[in-house]
Amino acid sequence: MVVVSFSGDVLPIFQRRCVKCHGGERTEEGLILKTYADVMAGSWNGPVIEPGSAADSYLVEQVVSGEMPKKQPDLLPSEIRVISAWIDTGALDN
Numbered sequence: 344m345v346v347v348s349f350s351g352d353v354l355p356i357f358q359r360r361c362v363k364c365h366g367g368e369r370t371e372e373g374l375i376l377k378t379y380a381d382v383m384a385g386s387w388n389g390p391v392i393e394p395g396s397a398a399d400s401y402l403v404e405q406v407v408s409g410e411m412p413k414k415q416p417d418l419l420p421s422e423i424r425v426i427s428a429w430i431d432t433g434a435l436d437n
Contacts, residue, residue, distance in 0.1 A: 347429040348437050349379055356422050357382070360412055371413075379436040394434035397427035 347353065357365075357376040364370075366377040373387035385391045393399040403426060405411040406418045418426075429435075 345428065346437075347425055347432060349382075349429060349435065350437065352425050353429045354379075356418070356425060360415070360418060360422070363415075364412065383434070392430055392434050394430065395432075397430040400430050403427055403430065 361376045366375045366381065374385065374391060375381035383390075383392060391400065391402040391405075393401075397403045402411075403423070406423055406426070409417050412418070
């Protein structure tokens with residue numbers, strides 16, 4: 344099993360693709376994606392990550408459906424796989 348690292352694999356995707364609206368000048372829906380603690384805190388509407396289940400994670404639902412990122416190209420399938428694998432293996436702070 345491949346170990347996916349939050350700091351080495353997932354956070355760089357968030358920094359490249361998400362923090363413009365979720366952690367930079369703006370914080371859409373109260374969701375900040377700049378640190379592990381921010382990600383796990385979720386949004387104004389509650390958690391966006393269900394550790395152990397990418398299929399039940401709102402964040403994954405949003406990127407798979409193409410709803411996020413808004414007004415930007417969709418995440419690449421490889422980026423979605425990395426995020427999903429991280430969540431499926433427990434969404435660890437690693």
